[in-house]
Amino acid sequence: MDQSDLHAPKWQFSERARKLTSSAIREILKVTERPEVISFAGGLPAPVTFPAERMREASDRILRDTPGAALQYSATEGYLPLREWVATRYSVNGAQIRPSQVLITTGSQQALDLLGKVLICPESPVLVETPTYLGALQSFSMYEPRYVQVPTDDNGLIPAALTPELTAGARVLYAQPNFQNPTGRRLPIERRRALAAFAQGAPFPVIEDDPYGALDYAGEPLPTMLSMAPDHIVHLGSFSKVLAPGLRVGYIIAPEELHFKLVQAKQATDLHTPSFTQRIVHEVVKDGFLDTHVPTIRTLYRDQCTAMLAALERYMPEGVSWNKPEGGMFIWVTLPAHIDSMKLLDEAVAQNVAFVPGAPFFASDAQHHTLRLSFVTVPPAKIDEGIARLGALLRARV
Amino acid sequence: MDQSDLHAPKWQFSERARKLTSSAIREILKVTERPEVISFAGGLPAPVTFPAERMREASDRILRDTPGAALQYSATEGYLPLREWVATRYSVNGAQIRPSQVLITTGSQQALDLLGKVLICPESPVLVETPTYLGALQSFSMYEPRYVQVPTDDNGLIPAALTPELTAGARVLYAQPNFQNPTGRRLPIERRRALAAFAQGAPFPVIEDDPYGALDYAGEPLPTMLSMAPDHIVHLGSFSKVLAPGLRVGYIIAPEELHFKLVQAKQATDLHTPSFTQRIVHEVVKDGFLDTHVPTIRTLYRDQCTAMLAALERYMPEGVSWNKPEGGMFIWVTLPAHIDSMKLLDEAVAQNVAFVPGAPFFASDAQHHTLRLSFVTVPPAKIDEGIARLGALLRARV
Structure with a gap:
């Protein structure tokens, strides 16, 4: 027992806190912060869509005109x-x-x-x-x-x-x-x-x-x-x-x-x-503002979605299926039933590509052969490269 | 039964939600939003202490230099x-x-x-x-x-x-x-x-x-x-x-x-x-920044605290006591035991002065003859006027 053990308090947590585990997504996001990783894991909106200049003007106006109320x-x-x-x-x-x-x-x-x-x-x-x-x-x-x-x-x-x-x-x-x-x-x-x-x-x-x-x-x-x-x-x-x-x-x-x-x-x-x-x-x-701004986000995400769907078509082996979203940020992929996407993730991260395994999204009876891909944060050329890596991994397994 | 009753959903709330009651302070603050009320109720910091100009510069710098991360x-x-x-x-x-x-x-x-x-x-x-x-x-x-x-x-x-x-x-x-x-x-x-x-x-x-x-x-x-x-x-x-x-x-x-x-x-x-x-x-x-900023807040609040203590000394009848804070935003007042500060508040609001009754601050066995005064939002001249009104009310009751 070292010094810190001696001093570490032994406090009792609530029942709900004892059941708490960290989110799988959260742990994965930590790994995928390395710049060489092509990450389809995060649901992070593309920063290019943030109207930063408008927000800067708005902040400036608010803190000049109504600082007392805004603060x-x-x-x-x-x-x-x-x-x-x-x-x-x-x-x-x-x-x-x-x-x-x-x-x-x-x-x-x-x-x-x-x-x-x-x-x-x-x-x-x-x-x-x-x-x-x-x-x-x-x-x-x-x-x-x-x-x-x-x-x-x-x-x-x-x-x-x-x-x-x-x-x-x-x-x-x-x-x-x-x-x-x-x-x-x-x-x-x-x-x-x-x-x-x-x-x-x-x-x-x-x-x-x-x-x-x-x-x-x-x-x-x-x-x-x-x-x-x-x-x-x-x-x-x-x-x-x-x-x-x-x-x-x-x-x-x-x-x-x-x-x-x-x-x-x-x-x-x-x-x-x-x-x-x-x-x-x-x-x-x-x-x-949203009436003109939102269409630009839609177009960007639609193009990246199209790029990912094309790459999936190109690189995925038989037995892998996915949906074709009419909007949003995600594609849901179903693998052959014998492939556990959580295990696949380890290999994928070793190949510098990441996704979110499907299991944590089920309240019970998880389908372990599913995974979620996000196409919004990664530009089209990188999408193709990342899906190619994932396809190669899966071809070796089906 | 009118139309809206027919349509109002009857949903079951959680045990904790059924016990929820709105805060007394919150309800009082609603009443005291009228500009003619001198309110010692709110624990609202004085807006004059907000460094709005510095925050405006900071916001501007952040949204110019690191908008992607800040948003x-x-x-x-x-x-x-x-x-x-x-x-x-x-x-x-x-x-x-x-x-x-x-x-x-x-x-x-x-x-x-x-x-x-x-x-x-x-x-x-x-x-x-x-x-x-x-x-x-x-x-x-x-x-x-x-x-x-x-x-x-x-x-x-x-x-x-x-x-x-x-x-x-x-x-x-x-x-x-x-x-x-x-x-x-x-x-x-x-x-x-x-x-x-x-x-x-x-x-x-x-x-x-x-x-x-x-x-x-x-x-x-x-x-x-x-x-x-x-x-x-x-x-x-x-x-x-x-x-x-x-x-x-x-x-x-x-x-x-x-x-x-x-x-x-x-x-x-x-x-x-x-x-x-x-x-x-x-x-x-x-x-x-805080090393130079905080002393200005201290001085402001100390002066307003001094003004309130002087006014209490001047206007409160015998049998009313209070503490002399060494800092912070509040004075705690103890009334003669027969005066319920919650009832006093009704009369006080009618005279356009407000405070927070002490009872809600007790987990149990509330002392109903206590109240909290905040001196930070109200300027000294108004402090004197407000305490004078409160003193008149109390003199009629002791």
């Missing part, structure tokens, strides 16, 4: 003009969203934490897609739920599978209808209608987590479930993928009763999202 | 140069603080939430001062502890009261040694030594929450307990009172084992504190 404590609900902007933006297709339904959060991740805090008791059944967003599993798991996986196919969640048996006692259903992380799948319009109708009869909220909705390559977004059932859908949005993630500004649109509980929980959690970053976001978006 | 996702632990700055600043009086012990948080309130998440199980005993910081009670209560109040006197927490009976099974002890919120009390050096020694033998961490430490009017800060027992004290710091609260940047200094759990919990909670605000804080403080 002071502010309301837990968020900056009212930004809440109004969000409400207006979502008041489409006949839906009327009120600013009193909008809570500004410190990124979408905080929205997930607050929803877990307010809705989940230990052993509460929580319905999730198969697979689902890893970050949601991490947030919800702090509140010790029992996950129930909802069956999916190539079009995403299957509403007909939401039987009374499957959903009995559920506290919440969590779904990403647009270009889901990790599969890149988009829920078709008929399924949105069916899920919205289900939400109207369900004794628990359906969460529509929508960070990627604006990134549809054809510029033809499908209507949100929020617009179909505004009193029964809890909608999560974010400025991370359309402006910049480093500001950590997202929002929850929820019926007032839930909104009020979320506000109380947020007050206990971080008082409010930084006044300054909320004002920067509002200053940048208030005059319609 | 991108970043490490959960926080911006490394800022963590290094914090570690260096606390490596005094023989203590060596490592950057690996420092986690940057979205304000100190998030530090409290993360500590609750990682340390508290339902019914865990949690030791708090009598009275204690309301925001800590709000954060910890989300994890459903059983509070145990530690006796205090005019010098704060009494270390000799920490008997094995009182502390049995405790998961954490929470204390604010410097100019405590709400009492303004400072823990003397002998008690700090005793509490640090207690921490070294305790099977749970002692939290030293220190948002006001830099604001001692004589410029003669007492050593932190962290410096006395760096492996056994968890120290919380904040830039809210020395720079600006609207950026929401604070930090936790903790032994690595706890630090690692806190990082995992923070990842699930909001991924990381905004990259941009962390870099602004670092850019502003890195060259010693």
